[in-house]
Each structure stands twice: as structure tokens, then as C-alpha cells.
């Protein structure tokens with residue numbers, strides 16, 4: 353089965369013979385190869401070829417699930433939801449021959465607490481586990497919230513019940529790390545693998561070469577297909593050049609999966625042969641502009657709202673790839689894939705979507721800057737940059753001079769827009785970004801962006817605007833404590849309304865991405881949780 357969208361909610365070209373080299377390309381490096389330090393979902397999907405995790409994102413092409421990986425079953429809950437216990441499979445080995453033990457997963461989880469050394473990845477566990485004031489293993493301490501009664505049992509103590517805990521255990525930072533081989537900040541150069549592939553060579557910013565891990569055993573891995581003998585990733589190819597070489601057949605997929613640029617988009621859509629190799633899934637990502645309250649004049653609500661009204665949403669959508677192929681207009685935050693989605697519009701920007709300039713000018717006057725001001729928009733190369741330029745042009749209409757600052761893609765969240773110090777140092781009043789749920793609930797989607805407790809001072813921050821609103825915090829806690837789904841929905845809608853009132857996240861598009869897959873790839877599907885190809889499943893036609 354091939355054809356347009358054949359890999360969306362289905363398996364395209366099922367099967368495939370073992371062997372061959374899967375060739376992948378990306379415009380920039382991974383954010384990290386350290387399982388504790390990655391937040392790019394494409395890095396997550398790449399890492400699952402190298403590392404087992406305690407639980408894992410499932411392989412159903414239709415709906416996102418969580419399944420056991422190193423664990424032999426989902427977590428067993430006891431003690432009124434405060435204790436989660438996992439049994440670990442016996443006989444799984446690291447590439448160095450050592451058996452993976454519960455202690456190696458416990459150690460991996462402990463590393464997450466060493467944020468001053470290992471920033472970059474998800475940090476839900478910092479707030480959730482009952483750890484006292486644990487700051488990671490490098491201070492010579494063990495975490496009291498994680499213990500291993502024996503080599504194959506792992507037990508977590510939580511501060512409060514958290515029904516989604518299995519989803520957190522599927523994140524890369526539960527990939528086992530043998531403590532003896534932990535080189536801390538350098539671990540990302542050569543992590544020890546437990547999955548079907550191990551690292552033959554990694555040249556930061558240039559290439560990654562994976563070969564089979566001979567100690568991986570297909571029989572004890574319920575998840576991974578692992579057909580190719582080798583995987584190769586070329587990093588750092590300019591986006592348009594990348595599309596050309598992809599379509600010419602030099603690479604099998606763009607592993608970064610941020611979607612085809614405009615030039616190649618038109619070529620693909622116009623050619624039935626190319627079109628048959630393309631997929632255009634809704635990814636569940638929100639494309640948005642973030643407004644930083646730490647950067648004046650955006651400490652003033654009215655200055656922020658001026659940008660909201662002055663934005664030209666039609667131009668922003670076009671910059672993302674065009675309405676339809678590039679996604680659909682977003683006026684609210686929670687994506688249509690979640691039950692609390694409303695689509696309400698707090699800042700209407702005209703029937704033609706070109707902006708409401710009188711409203712923008714009124715907000716500027718209310719902010720005491722009637723003639724506008726200067727600011728900086730952070731962005732990355734590619735479509736993000738087109739978005740930044742479109743925004744800059746639109747706000748110039750009311751006197752806001754926004755200079756576009758193109759930052760490095762791989763470090764964008766760890767040390768660029770995602771580092772509060774950088775935001776201040778470069779005066780990044782505005783930023784182009786996107787976000788998809790870490791796992792498919794309202795909490796997984798919205799909390800990291802808007803809960804003040806999730807501001808990460810050391811980098812890897814996604815609450816860019818540094819919104820720390822007591823009302824939002826209280827509503828998040830109330831929503832998490834509610835068992836009744838419809839009451840919970842109502843609360844999440846209130847949280848969304850409150851955040852929109854504060855004007856810190858300017859929604860632009862509910863994302864769609866145009867992907868291209870080489871005609872030789874088999875067994876390929878777009879992962880429903882992330883909107884990208886699930887690399888571990890892919891094979892090659894012989």
C-alpha cells in the first residue's frame with residue numbers, strides 16, 4: 353500500500369526484508385543523544401532505536417498508546433496511588449554485555465534531578481516524585497523516591513497520585529544508564545545502548561552512524577522491528593538543499609520531520625509520482641508565537657496584546673506552508689485532538705485574518721507606547737524564519753520594529769529561546785516555536801507551557817513567557833485532582849481562557865506537516881503521538 357497519506361493512520365508498504373542501510377538527513381544536529389537531555393520528538397524517535405525504556409510509546413498507527421518495554425507490564429499502583437511498581441524483564445543486555453537491572457533505570461531517573469549538569473529533557477519527575485530536596489546523583493546521594501527491592505523490581509514514591517505515570521515512564525529519560533559509565537555532561541557523546549542499534553560513530557553537527565547491537569535480542573523486545581542493518585544520519589544540510597536531495601533519492605527520510613519547504617512542496621503536490629510518496633498528517637502540534645514577559649515592554653499586558661492584534665494570521669499560515677497542507681488556523685491553544693479543544697477566539701484579527709490594527713493601536717496607547725517600540729524575534733532557519741519575517745512585517749504596520757534573530761536549531765531550547773538568561777541577554781521579546789503534547793492529555797499539552805512551577809532557569813525551559821500566575825497554578829492542581837472527565841474539561845478550558853487573557857501565547861496554526869518518504873522504505877507509519885515517522889519500524893525494499 354503506497355500513495356498519498358498511505359502512512360497516516362496506517363502502515364505503508366508493510367513488511368520488508370532485514371538488511372540494508374537506512375539513510376536519514378536533518379538540517380541540524382539532535383538536541384542531545386543523552387536520554388536525559390532530549391526534548392526534540394525526532395530525537396526521541398531516533399533514540400528508541402538505541403535505547404530501551406521502562407515503558408514505551410506504542411506502535412499503533414491510529415491512536416497513541418503506552419506499552420511495556422523493559423517493564424513486563426504497566427506499573428502496579430498501590431498505597432492510594434502514591435506507589436508505582438514495575439517488574440523488569442530478565443536477560444536484557446547493554447551493548448557491553450552487562451545485564452540491564454532495575455538499578456540502571458533508577459539511576460537514569462536520578463540523573464534527571466541533576467538539572468544544573470543535564471538540562472534539556474522533560475522534568476515532570478522533579479515535581480512529582482516524593483524526593484525531599486534531591487539534586488541528582490553527582491552529590492553522592494540516592495533519591496529516596498526511587499528504590500529497587502531487587503535487581504528486577506523498581507518502585508517509585510509519588511507526592512500525589514498521578515494517573516498518567518506510565519506515560520512519563522515512556523519518555524527517553526527512563527532509558528537505563530549504567531552508573532559506572534556515566535560521564536555526566538559528556539555522556540551525550542557516547543551513551544551506552546540497550547536497543548537494537550549502537551553507535552559506531554557520532555560527529556556532532558555532522559553525522560551519526562548506527563550499527564546493529566549484537567546483544568539486542570528480538571525475542572525480548574515486544575516493540576522494535578529493527579529491519580535495517582545500519583542507520584546513518586547526515587546532520588546540517590540546508591533546508592532547501594535537503595529537500596532536493598531527499599526527492600532525488602539520496603536519503604530515505606528527513607528524520608527531523610519538520611516538513612518540506614515551500615519550493616519542494618509545490619513540486620511534490622504537482623507530481624502524482626512524488627505525491628504518492630508523501631504524507632500530510634495533522635501532528636497535534638501547535639505552531640505559535642511566544643511573548644516574553646521578562647523583556648520590556650512585554651511586562652505590560654497591553655504591549656503583548658498589541659502584537660496579538662497586529663499579527664497577520666493569513667501571512668503566518670502561508671509562512672507555515674499554506675492553509676491546508678501547512679495546517680489550519682489556530683485561535684486557541686488546546687489542539688483539536690484533545691477533548692477540551694474549543695476553538696474560541698479571544699483576539700479576533702479581522703474577517704480576512706490580516707489583523708485588527710485599530711485594536712492594536714489602542715493597546716499600544718494603553719501601554720504608554722502609542723508610536724510602537726523595538727524588539728527582537730527569536731527563530732530558527734527554515735519555515736520558522738519565514739514565520740518570523742511575516743510577523744515582523746505585520747507588526748511594523750503599527751510601529752513595532754521587530755528584528756529577526758535566527759538562532760541555532762539544535763540548541764534552541766537548551767540554551768537559546770529555552771534559556772531564561774538568553775532571553776534576557778538577547779532581549780528576545782518574541783519567539784517562534786511549536787509544541788506537541790508530551791503525552792496525549794491536557795496536562796501533557798499545556799502544563800509545561802504555562803505552569804510557573806515548570807519554568808526552568810537552567811535551560812530546557814518551555815514556559816518561555818515565564819508565566820507564573822497563581823490562578824493558573826491553582827486551576828492546574830484542581831484539574832489534576834478531578835476524576836470526572838467533564839468537570840476536568842471545564843477546568844482546562846478555564847485555564848486556557850486565563851492564559852489567553854494574559855496574552856503570552858499567540859496561536860497560529862494547528863499543525864500539519866508534509867513528509868516525503870523514499871519509495872524504497874517499507875513498514876512506515878506516522879507515529880500518532882508525534883506526527884513523525886517511527887524510525888524503529890522502518891525497513892527497506894530489496
Ligand code: ARG
Pocket residue numbers: 391392393394785786787788789790791
Ligand atoms: N518543538 C520541539 C519539537 O519539535 C519540542 C516539542 C516538545 N516535545 C514534545 N514531545 N512535546 O520536538
